[in-house]
Amino acid sequence: MNAKTVVKTGTLPTICRQCDMHCGIKVHIENGKLIKISGLDSHPENRGSVCPKGLAAIDTVYHEERLLKPLKKRPDGSFEEIPLGQAMTEIATKLLEIKEKHGARAVGCWQGEALGFAQQEKYARRFIHAFGSPNFFSCDSLCWASRYLAYGLVQGYWNPYSDVQNANLIILWGTNPPVSHPTFMKSIKEGRRKGAKLIVIDPRLTRIAKQADMHLRPLPGSDGALAWGLIHYLIEKKRYDTGFIENYTTGFEEFSAYAKEFTPELVAQKTDLTEHEIIGCCQMIVENLPRVANYVGVSIEHQDNGVNNLRAIACLGGLCGAVDIPGGDLWPEVMGVRDLNLYEKLPLADQKPVGADRFPVLYSFTKECHTMTGMDYILGKGEYPLRGLIICGGNPANTNPNAQKVAQAFSSLDLLVVRDLFLSETAKLAHYVLPAASFLERSELHFYTQHQWVSLSRKIMEIPGVVDEYSFWHELAHRLGFGEEYFPWETEQEVNSWLLEPTGITVDELQKRPEGMRYKPIKHQKFRDRLFPTPSGKFEFSSHYLEELGYPALPEYVEPLYLRDRSKDYPFILITGARKIVFLHSRFRNIQRFRRLHPRAEVEIHPEDAGRLGLQDNDQVRVMSKIGSITLPAKIVQEAEIRPGVIQITHGWEQESNVNRITFDMVNDPISGFPQVTSVPVRLEKIDSV
Structure with missing residues (x-):
């Protein structure tokens, strides 16, 4: 690998993108080679700590399997190396052929996390709308977006990280931060040192559950019933924030009436918790009002009633009076940078974005097309054909549910282009595979709304022939004839300057401050002098917007599929979301020490x-x-680690070991469209050795 560092020897600060935490790091270089990663003490996100994935950035960059040249698939299914210019010419030609034959909307873009999910996502969104298609896909329709929708429907915003370091009580719903978000543990530990209590709600005895003051192990997917039980108690005991409810909310009367049925006795039946556990949890909340910080993990999204379960948890925060207070749920203010999206100039809603008719709330809130519906369109079962797809840093042939259907769909495309660091399962299905730059080979802006902070990452190295995301989209847009209007900047550095221009903060300032800077002071209880960003301008216990679309106005509880439709044929409940600290979804399994x-x-x-x-x-x-x-080997865990009748298989493994070969793409949350990839009914069969 002919990699060249920007300095021969020295230590350079930048921002890690091995996951989505955006931690500050220092890259140590000797004689033109990266030798070590360490933490940047002054960065507020990680304050000097680095997880194993961050330390492995050097392994990723120099990996022997790293893609360095474009690949084109031969008729026999093998790949041949071709020059980048030839690849770009052929890709542009095929895109225009599809557009001419089927229309622009027959092409889509798909953004994954492996190349970053900040500006990279915006470039893809900008490109596909400039091309004339509304069909932008990403992993967000499988992860993150349900929480964003649910909290947005209730209070108009979602802050991914509640203010746990200033909380009196931290409640973790279906998440295990020491493994999934290890740097977030610094804030949790700080809150604990100040005296915060910790409740963990998870069917498994996770690493964080072992640290909890109270660990509740409800039936998988029954979290919404528990949330309603906590709501019932607060209302019945009149231990809620009456001033906030009376002055800044709507829908409380019907919300309160619905809560009456969720007595401790009923909730115990729904969750398989004891009444004593439920009441104990309620009492711990009451003792620590109002500084109650709820932090919700991705597993709550992966239910077929995920949005309403999440809405109930958001409403619980409102009852506690924890909205936009220290130790609660901060209402973050954005920086005010320019927007790379083209939704105002080129909305393209008349082009019928894939899945927008089935899941209008998902599209309205995120302008995100529904990936599972996208598979049907590719396979000829949609309103119009979807024949071309450009995927950047995504591996949906592994990470999407019903993975074999995904592979079948991708194999039927007229054009599949994949940009990635490695030849992933998805890349192996592509017509063209293009080598992508890692986060160490580019510069971009990073925003931390929970801190109201901005940082700029620094380009550390470059590899000849490997271009960054902006350069790729810029080149392709110019070849297709709309680059001058929509991708006029020559470099990503110019993009960064353009984005920052309205803010008064410059690239030069951020380059001098590697940890970044606060772009706006944090203020609390902003709802006292401004409206909530909801249709009513208030915190919404009941949603008229949803009601007009034909959904229940209240976050009604619906039992998970395996309880509604009990089957003797599938008596076990499969959980798929538990992570390993060294992996992120399908990534990093090619690092031998992790393997x-x-x-x-x-x-x-x-x-x-x-x-x-x-x-x-x-x-x-x-x-x-x-x-x-x-078929997989069994691992018998300790009795306390998992509930009887429940099994767990970590996702992200390759081929025949991929649990997404048995997860559902056809059972979806009615609001977000999220698939049922956990709490899946299954049966087990021992394979006798020969």
């Missing part, structure tokens, strides 16, 4: 269930759902 720690996928199972099936550790188990099966 040695976790060499394979496993079925985590309770000892009682293993006994009934006659299983020992490492016995092969076939796991079957209604759409397919996979």
